[in-house]
Amino acid sequence: MNVLYNIGIAALKIAAKCAAMHSAKIKKMVNGQAQTFDVLSRGITSADRGNVVWIHAASLGEFEQGRPLIEMIKRNSPGQKILLTFFSPSGYEVRKDYKGADVVCYLPFDTPANARRFIDMVSPRMAIFVKYEFWGNYLQQLFRRQVPTYIISSIFRRNQAFFRPYGGMFRRMLDCFTRIYVQDEGSRQLLSSIGVNDVTVAGDTRFDRVSDILATCKPFPVVEQFAASSPFTLIMGSSWQPDEDIVIPYFNSHPGMKLIIAPHEFDDARLSDLKQRISRPTLLYSEATEENISSADCLIIDCFGILSSCYRYAQAAYVGGGFGVGIHNLNEAAVYGIPVVFGPNHSKFKEAHDLIECGGGFSINGKDDFVKIADRLTTDPQFLSTSGKAAGDYIKQHLGATKLIYNEIFQ
Secondary structure, three states, X not given: OOHHHHHHHHHHHHHHHHHOOOOHHHHXXXXXXXXXXXXXXXXXXXXXXXXXXXXXXXXXXXXXXXXXXXXXXXXXXXOOEEEXXXXXXXXXXXXXXXXXXXXXXXXXXXXXXXXXXXXXXXXXXXXXXXXXXXXXXXXXXXXXXXXXXXXXXXXXXXXXXXXXXXXXXXXXXXXXXXXXXXXXXXXXXHHHHOXXXXXXXXXXXXXXXXXXXXXXXXXXXXXXXXXXXXXXXXXXXXXXXXXXXXXXXXXXXXXXXXXXXXXXXXXXXXHHHHHHOOOOOEEEHHHOOOOOHHHOOEEEOOOOOOXXXXXXHOOEEEEOOOOOOOOOOOHHHHOOOOOEEEOOOOOOOHHHHHHHHHXXXXXXXXXXXXXXXXXXXXXXXXXXXXXXXXXXXXXXXXXXXXXXXXXXXXX
């Protein structure tokens, strides 16, 4: 890559090391990256060279998008060696023990030296990036070594650097991909406008992932018992404080409903603050039993890994993040045939626009909007049923991206 790009990466690396002194999350990333090459030396032998499929997901959300493809590869080729890398601690720390991959580690910063050393050690058969993550030095090394390289479930917008007059450096990154699998026709047309034509409109593999979850979800008897005693249970998934500031006051003043909260982060201070804002009987999931669950009106999920299965116990869902950087996974809730409510920052999420259009999703700008939609969902059974069916049908209509991508890449 050019000098400016490499200076930028070097500055990012220095900034991360400085930030690690004050942030436990960034410290985990910096320490994890320092261990990457030791992990690779133990996990990938000389016998594996040329037989490694490298799959990179920036964080947990991208991992969930890539997971259906990983598991299809493992089902069809059990002996295939899979290396899974993350950039963010929120992905690695949750999925570092994921059994679908043979080796899981952080991806070091995209310096020329790191990229050369990483590709030398892995010698991948192919590389698959999920949705985003355009690391120029890694892509350049893969291209120079003629390693087939793909990006899946990607989506492009006109305001991205690729389509700007100054975006030549970023456009060259796109030339390193053997094939780009995009979510929609609009992305294909944008890429075509800058001369990138090795593109397939495949859709979004997240639909296949949530369909797999629906088919294999585990029962959670305590959550089921909690929700069964109420005609209307709202589940608030991946919530942040701005989301809770809207939903909790409504819940506090509506004794006819129950609430399940799965906060995006849940350290002791966060949980304590959350409970103080709730005026009705509240239990943590870690403390809930069949004996005490009937006394609670609000259940707080204080563990990872069960939210996607818990959506099925609710009549409607509020998905958090829409008053911050962007909403979390709407499809995880919609697959159960329940309507989804979310905040206004959803411009980068195609599924949000689609759900609004089909009547299965509702965007709010604040408390007044939430009160209006919550009142209707809790008092109009026909509206609740119709909007829930629209959400479920939307998911069913968008399955199949994983199979299409797998067949093209591997068969």
